[in-house]
Amino acid sequence: MSSIALKKVSKSFGAQAVIADLDLEIEAGELIVFVGPSGCGKSTLLRLIAGLEAVSSGQLLIGGRDATHLAPARRGLSMVFQSYALYPHMSVRDNIAFPLKMAGRDRARIQDKVGEVARILNLQDYLDRKPRELSGGQRQRVAIGRAIVREPIAFLFDEPLSNLDAALRVKMRLEIAELHRQLGTTMIYVTHDQVEAMTLAERIVVLNAGRVEQVGCPLELYRRPATLFVAGFIGSPRMNLLGGAEAARHAAATIGIRPEHVLLSTTQGRWQGQVGLVEHLGSDTFVHAEVADVGTITARASGDLQVKYGDSLWLTPQLDCLHRFDEYGRAIR
Amino acid sequence: MTNAMHGRHKLAFTVLAWIVAVLVFFPILWTVLTSFKTEGAAVAIPPKFLFFDWTTENYAEVWQRTDYLRHFGNSVLISLGSCLIGLCAAIPAAWAMAFSPTRHTRFVLLWMLSTKMLPAVGVLVPIYLLFKRSGLLDSRTGLVLVLMLSNLPIMVWMLFTYFKEIPRDILEAARMDGATPGRELLHILAPMALPGIASTLLLNVILAWNESFWTLNLTAADTALLTAFIAAFLAPEGLFYAKLSAASTLAIAPIVVLGWLSQRQLVRGLTFGAVK
Amino acid sequence: MASIRNRATAQLALSPAVILLLVWMAIPLAMTLWYSFHDYQLLMPRGNAFVGFENYVYFLTDPAFLQSIGNTFVLVGSVLVITVAGGIGLALLLDQPLYGQGIVRVLIVSPFFVMPTVSALVWKNMFMNPVKGLFAWLAQVFGVAAVDWLAQVPLLSLTLIVAWGWLPFATLILLTSLQSLDTEQKEAAAMDGAGAVARFVHITLPHLARAVTVVILIQTIFLLSLFAEIFVTTNGGPGTQSTNLAYLVYSQALLRFDVGSASAGGVVAVILANILAIFLMRLVGRNLEV
Numbered sequence: 001m002s003s004i005a006l007k008k009v010s011k012s013f014g015a016q017a018v019i020a021d022l023d024l025e026i027e028a029g030e031l032i033v034f035v036g037p038s039g040c041g042k043s044t045l046l047r048l049i050a051g052l053e054a055v056s057s058g059q060l061l062i063g064g065r066d067a068t069h070l071a072p073a074r075r076g077l078s079m080v081f082q083s084y085a086l087y088p089h090m091s092v093r094d095n096i097a098f099p100l101k102m103a104g105r106d107r108a109r110i111q112d113k114v115g116e117v118a119r120i121l122n123l124q125d126y127l128d129r130k131p132r133e134l135s136g137g138q139r140q141r142v143a144i145g146r147a148i149v150r151e152p153i154a155f156l157f158d159e160p161l162s163n164l165d166a167a168l169r170v171k172m173r174l175e176i177a178e179l180h181r182q183l184g185t186t187m188i189y190v191t192h193d194q195v196e197a198m199t200l201a202e203r204i205v206v207l208n209a210g211r212v213e214q215v216g217c218p219l220e221l222y223r224r225p226a227t228l229f230v231a232g233f234i235g236s237p238r239m240n241l242l243g244g245a246e247a248a249r250h251a252a253a254t255i256g257i258r259p260e261h262v263l264l265s266t267t268q269g270r271w272q273g274q275v276g277l278v279e280h281l282g283s284d285t286f287v288h289a290e291v292a293d294v295g296t297i298t299a300r301a302s303g304d305l306q307v308k309y310g311d312s313l314w315l316t317p318q319l320d321c322l323h324r325f326d327e328y329g330r331a332i333r
Numbered sequence: 334m335t336n337a338m339h340g341r342h343k344l345a346f347t348v349l350a351w352i353v354a355v356l357v358f359f360p361i362l363w364t365v366l367t368s369f370k371t372e373g374a375a376v377a378i379p380p381k382f383l384f385f386d387w388t389t390e391n392y393a394e395v396w397q398r399t400d401y402l403r404h405f406g407n408s409v410l411i412s413l414g415s416c417l418i419g420l421c422a423a424i425p426a427a428w429a430m431a432f433s434p435t436r437h438t439r440f441v442l443l444w445m446l447s448t449k450m451l452p453a454v455g456v457l458v459p460i461y462l463l464f465k466r467s468g469l470l471d472s473r474t475g476l477v478l479v480l481m482l483s484n485l486p487i488m489v490w491m492l493f494t495y496f497k498e499i500p501r502d503i504l505e506a507a508r509m510d511g512a513t514p515g516r517e518l519l520h521i522l523a524p525m526a527l528p529g530i531a532s533t534l535l536l537n538v539i540l541a542w543n544e545s546f547w548t549l550n551l552t553a554a555d556t557a558l559l560t561a562f563i564a565a566f567l568a569p570e571g572l573f574y575a576k577l578s579a580a581s582t583l584a585i586a587p588i589v590v591l592g593w594l595s596q597r598q599l600v601r602g603l604t605f606g607a608v609k
Numbered sequence: 610m611a612s613i614r615n616r617a618t619a620q621l622a623l624s625p626a627v628i629l630l631l632v633w634m635a636i637p638l639a640m641t642l643w644y645s646f647h648d649y650q651l652l653m654p655r656g657n658a659f660v661g662f663e664n665y666v667y668f669l670t671d672p673a674f675l676q677s678i679g680n681t682f683v684l685v686g687s688v689l690v691i692t693v694a695g696g697i698g699l700a701l702l703l704d705q706p707l708y709g710q711g712i713v714r715v716l717i718v719s720p721f722f723v724m725p726t727v728s729a730l731v732w733k734n735m736f737m738n739p740v741k742g743l744f745a746w747l748a749q750v751f752g753v754a755a756v757d758w759l760a761q762v763p764l765l766s767l768t769l770i771v772a773w774g775w776l777p778f779a780t781l782i783l784l785t786s787l788q789s790l791d792t793e794q795k796e797a798a799a800m801d802g803a804g805a806v807a808r809f810v811h812i813t814l815p816h817l818a819r820a821v822t823v824v825i826l827i828q829t830i831f832l833l834s835l836f837a838e839i840f841v842t843t844n845g846g847p848g849t850q851s852t853n854l855a856y857l858v859y860s861q862a863l864l865r866f867d868v869g870s871a872s873a874g875g876v877v878a879v880i881l882a883n884i885l886a887i888f889l890m891r892l893v894g895r896n897l898e899v
Contacts, residue, residue, distance in 0.1 A: 050509060052505050052508070052509070071508075072505075072508045072509050073508060073509065073510070073511040073512065073513075077509070078509065079505075079506070079509045081502045081505070081506060082502075083500065083502055085500065085502040085503045085505065085506035086503075086506075087503060087506075087507075087521060088503075088525065089524045089525060098507075098510050098512075098520075099510040099511055102510055102511035102512050102516065103511055146506075146510070150510075150511075339706075342705075342706075343705070343706050343707065343708065344708075346702065346705040346706070346707055347707045347708045347709070349702065350702050350703065350705075350707050350710075350713045351709070351713060353699065353702065353717070354712075354713045354716035354717050355716065357716060357717050357719075357720065357773075357776065357777075358716040358717070358719055358720075360720070360728075360731055360732065360735075360736065360773070361719055361720070361723065363731075363735060363743070364731050364735070367735065376741045378741075378746055378749070379746060379750075380743060380746055421625075422625040422626040422629055423626060425622035425623070425625065425626070426622060426623045426625070426626035426627070428622055429618075429619035429620070429622040429623040430619075430623065432619070433615055433616060433618075433619035435616075435619075439894070439897060441623070441627065442897065443890045443893065443894055443897070444630075445626070445627075445630060446886075446889070446890060446893060447883075447886050447890060448630050448633065448634045450830050450882055450883070450885070450886035450889065451634060451638075451879065451882065452833060452834045452855065452875075452878045452879060452881075452882045453834055453836075453855075454834060454836075454854070454855045454858040454859060454874070454875050454878050455637075455638065455641060455875040455876065455878050455879035455882070456637035456638060456640075456641060456875070457858065457859065457862055457863075457871070457875065458640075458641055458644060458862050458868050458871050458872050458875060459636070459637040459640035459641055459644070460637055461862065461863070462640075462868070463637075463640075482629060482630070482633040485626060485629060485630060485633075486630065489626055514615070514618075539722060542724075543722070543723075543724045543725065545724065545725045545726050545836065545837030546834065546836050546837065549726070549836075549837060549840060550859070550863065559724065563724065563726045563727050563730060574734060574735060574741070577730065577731070577734060577735075578731075578735070581727045581730065581731055584724060584727050585722070585723045585724055585727050588722050588723075588724070589719050589722045589723060591722070592718060592719065592721065592722030593715045593718065593719070596714070596718055596781055599721075599778070599781060600781055600782055600785045603778070603827060604782060604823050604827065605893045607819075607823045607892055607893050608782055608785055608786050608819070608820045608823050
């Protein structure tokens with residue numbers, strides 16, 4: 001049974017169509033991530049589900065009921081905003097208690113619930129502070145606390161980690177994943193960072209210009225991208241995409257090969273190239289080589305590889321890992 | 334730049350700044366000082382700066398003779414009254430334009446600005462005659478009305494800029510948290526808007542207090558405010574500098590002090606957002 | 610916030626202010642216009658004959674009118690020059706690190722909050738009085754003849770009084786603008802080899818230009834209606850030497866009780882102000898994010 005379903009949902013702002021005829025079913029209890037470049041409509045989609053924007057056409061079902069025209073407060077959803085949107089004039093305790101207060105719960109129950117949430121999120125010491133006295137990570141947790149306390153049908157996260165520094169981002173990612181495991185509630189998570197998507201999601205929805213490019217679990221998107229866009233978007237460093245004569249040789253408009261599937265040799269291979277940029281990450285080395293008539297090819301090699309700018313190298317793609325795309329960007333199987 | 338050079342620069346600028354500041358402030362300072370002199374000392378040549386017999390007799394006389402309290406009371410009533418009533422119209426208007434803007438919002442805002450630019454002389458005649466006929470001349474109600482209308486555009490503009498600064502997503506969060514529009518207003522919007530409303534009130538009370546066109550032309554004995562009270566000193570009766578100083582100090586002191594507290598509001602209120 | 614119910618509430622909320630201002634603006638203006646076309650003397654209720662443009666002709670050909678326009682421009686212009694130049698200087702000074710900066714600011718800001726009537730009276734009596742005023746004493750100290758400021762150079766005296774009152778306004782605005790100048794821009798210029806003067810000319814001054822424009826526009830609009838200071842000091846005199854447009858209209862209306870003529874004058878004042886208002890609104894409108 002799906003907990004949230006979108007049927008032929010469209011959204012336009014004036015004459016500009018942002019989302020067109022979108023169908024999606026979100027399973028109860030899953031952690032699904034909307035990912036895509038800026039302007040692809042992922043935040044708009046989230047806000048449509050939340051009820052902060054009205055759909056232009058189509059139907060939205062939440063828990064089986066038609067929620068298309070329901071006010072945000074009546075949909076049973078909670079949202080964590082990118083800027084956290086904490087109430088600045090209220091203490092942490094009052095911030096977390098606010099949804100329960102709006103729902104009319106009695107004081108004792110509210111205090112219990114707030115205490116429980118504070119324990120889960122390690123906020124006990126901060127309950128009487130105001131948001132401006134907290135660090136970014138702490139504010140984040142308060143925002144999550146406020147969302148949890150209502151025990152909603154689903155959590156909506158709108159790029160919650162983008163305001164944090166890199167180390168904190170990794171830490172919070174793990175905490176969110178752990179939270180999901182603990183609570184088991186449906187989570188809809190929006191991000192532009194495909195690494196976040198890949199690590200957190202049970203299923204990923206890749207969006208581009210208001211349309212769904214592909215829906216699937218992370219590894220499926222990685223190994224079998226359905227479109228050229230998904231192939232180029234998922235995976236870092238980016239998949240090598242080649243057109244022209246090379247592609248034609250494999251009966252396709254574009255071919256793709258991931259850096260880890262490009263074999264390097266100093267003696268022989270399919271392409272001869274000159275080494276340009278070399279990125280040493282310690283665990284891996286990424287070599288960017290210029291191949292005549294083909295372009296720049298990125299290859300992954302072991303961390304011990306000794307190679308420098310200007311060296312001559314032979315690169316060979318593993319043919320069984322080659323992806324082929326037609327002139328419309330669709331994968332050829 | 335070395336620290337020593339920084340220090341020297343700072344000292345030099347400080348000296349210069351203090352000299353200029355005292356020069357600019359001097360008329361006020363002189364007035365206050367003179368208010369504590371006897372009339373004879375007030376016109377002494379060469380002028381006495383600090384070494385004279387300080388006395389408070391002028392204050393006593395001004396207080397008793399010229400009914401200062403009634404004028405002061407009128408000023409307070411009319412300034413505060415016009416601003417509070419103005420807020421009743423200004424707050425909803427600014428709220429509507431900041432949170433539910435339409436294609437006309439821009440036009441309405443600029444139009445309101447233009448009504449403030451209307452020179453008072455342009456409507457002096459009809460207002461005077463209307464007030465005369467309806468008995469509003471020399472009435473507190475009339476003045477409250479006129480001052481309220483004069484300052485309404487500024488109030489709306491200031492409140493608009495303050496309201497716009499409230500982050501939209503906090504209000505959305507309140508909606509997601511189950512707040513109806515009424516409760517959203519009460520629990521979230523109002524507390525966050527309160528500082529802005531207070532600032533608007535402060536600046537406009539100051540502007541209303543110092544208003545010197547309508548208060549001079551539309552009042553007579555009954556409603557005379559401090560502006561008129563001072564103007565009455567136009568007809569000097571012999572030596573009167575010390576008394577004038579005392580009366581002046583009494584008239585300006587509260588507002589000058591309030592003004593010290595409202596510098597930032599001044600910039601916001603009178604430049605209509607054109608200078609940040 | 611796009612629901613229909615919200616839109617209706619918003620319209621309702623907006624209406625009191627809009628209606629009030631509409632009435633405030635439309636009705637009196639319409640009346641002024643109407644009066645300006647009629648012969649209406651308050652002391653001779655003769656039935657308000659329609660006289661077409663006669664009032665306008667009378668008002669505009671009155672030599673006092675031309676002089677009042679000239680005086681208005683002189684007054685406004687000179688106050689602007691003093692306050693803008695002084696304001697820039699003071700703003701630059703206050704932007705520097707100072708000891709006791711708070712107090713300095715407070716001292717410099719004070720003149721703006723002094724009631725114009727008080728300010729004018731104090732200046733008139735305690736500074737500019739040719740016998741008992743401080744300026745007279747200063748003249749004596751320097752061995753120069755004392756000047757009867759308000760009688761001999763009324764416009765200059767008024768300019769001084771008004772400029773003193775408005776200097777803080779210009780200073781505050783310009784200081785605010787100065788402080789909003791990104792220090793990184795100045796640092797980048799320094800890295801690019803610009804010295805202090807060059808930085809001022811190429812970075813600071815253009816940034817201030819916008820604030821200066823705002824100051825000029827807003828002050829002009831308020832200064833055009835200058836009234837209280839004239840009322841309290843010179844009453845437009847000697848003769849009409851210090852009468853500006855606002856005072857002229859006032860004197861026609863409430864001193865000579867010639868409503869028709871005063872109304873014509875009022876209309877002229879409104880037209881003048883409107884021309885300026887257009888520029889101000891253009892400037893404000895450009896920044897306005899609705």
